[in-house]
């Protein structure tokens with residue numbers, strides 16, 4: 001015990017010295033958010049050398065290096081692919097150690113469902129951290145808040161508001177944005193363009209309409225400010241300069257401009273959201289079909305206490321942050337992937353278009369038409385399978401001792417559900433790396449039962465119903481009116497490997513949206 005304390009102290013002192021050294025020799029004041037990943041990785045790599053490794057367990061896993069454990073495995077630029085490759089050697093459940101933290105990576109839909117769905121109450125926690133606490137406004141967010149009575153009441157409140165709005169207003173809101181997107185594409189008049197920003201604006205407008213009662217133009221300074229701020233927070237929080245603070249508390253006493261910047265962005269975020277919510281409250285049009293209206297009205301209704309938990313404006317505030325962050329980049333990335341895959345297999349586009357023409361005879365699809373449009377649905381499912389946009393979900397934490405696939409999992413183990421790996425499991429999917437939507441059609445051999453793009457159990461994506469309606473309607477509207485073609489030769493086809501961060505995105509590419517002959521200008 002004494003030896004361990006001394007070792008920890010030495011490690012902390014060495015870490016501080018190393019941190020200072022690295023801080024001075026690198027030009028870290030410049031562009032520290034976008035700066036190269038290698039410098040950050042090497043910082044963590046060095047710092048983690050000084051952490052003690054925990055004792056071995058029977059769960060298989062790659063051998064750890066002296067002092068740094070398996071840190072190197074986590075610094076790969078495409079982590080989901082790397083973790084999936086490790087599963088080929090170590091099986092569908094393996095462990096990685098980083099400092100004092102043991103992570104268990106789950107790589108098949110069976111083991112992920114065992115943990116997240118069957119044993120949901122054992123694995124519903126989130127890892128608690130110093131910086132996570134700051135980003136989540138003191139643990140008040142649904143996505144990062146740890147499992148507790150308060151968290152349950154909060155999630156239930158937001159879930160209820162989303163359900164009401166799905167039933168009453170969501171369809172209309174998405175239709176409006178899909179028509180707006182159609183106009184934006186028409187205005188490009190067949191020029192080759194990168195559509196990623198237009199997809200982001202469309203997805204974001206669905207959420208801002210539901211939360212603030214407002215939609216924005218691509219050029220709107222308010223929208224730019226909101227997106228920049230939220231994207232900065234996600235990028236800064238993911239940087240190693242920040243995660244080092246969680247592992248090495250002593251570093252919190254040192255000046256850290258990246259951390260100061262994170263604090264500033266969080267303050268800015270909170271000001272923006274507060275202002276929008278205040279504007280919303282002063283509007284005459286607030287109603288129960290908006291998420292915010294619904295949330296606020298729930299707070300106003302006595303009793304405010306759910307199971308002894310008092311929900312406040314802060315919960316509404318953080319729920320808005322959750323929905324904006326969770327509901328914008330994910331949906332937008334999925335739309336961008338869909339067009340990218342369609343450029344590689346244009347005959348799939350033709351099949352969807354023919355189905356839309358035959359079944360709907362010139363009308364736009366309604367969500368209730370989905371049972372009559374199996375080809376369109378198969379496209380949605382296949383893109384969700386091949387490129388689950390949240391490829392490693394959000395880490396879970398074991399809140400008590402438990403087991404997965406017969407392995408003992410001690411309390412506080414961090415669980416990484418590798419959704420990307422599960423969706424490429426050759427035991428479940430024939431030819432798993434190929435884009436073949438037809439696998440989901442009758443006789444195609446694939447089943448949506450193997451899909452888990454939204455996670456599962458207590459932490460199932462809160463926006464699953466919103467997202468499913470968006471993916472179906474946006475794709476149906478776009479493919480009814482446009483044929484997507486590459487701007488030039490085969491060489492201009494998008495790179496399908498992707499860039500993996502919290503969200504798995506396609507590398508930027510350009511495309512021509514050619515109006516169909518049947519499309520009215």
Ligand code: HEM
Pocket residue numbers: 116142143144155207322323324326327328330331334388389390393394395417453454455456458459460461462463464466467
């Ligand atoms: C293609 C679209 C989307 C995908 C693939 C997706 C996927 C996911 C995944 C995998 C998780 C983590 C689940 C876990 O921890 O096990 C998650 C969480 C979450 N998502 Fe989504 N999501 C999408 C769209 C949305 C939308 C549109 C919203 C909001 C309207 C949203 C809000 C959230 C929230 C709030 C959480 C945190 C839930 C919690 O911790 O309890 N997501 N999502």
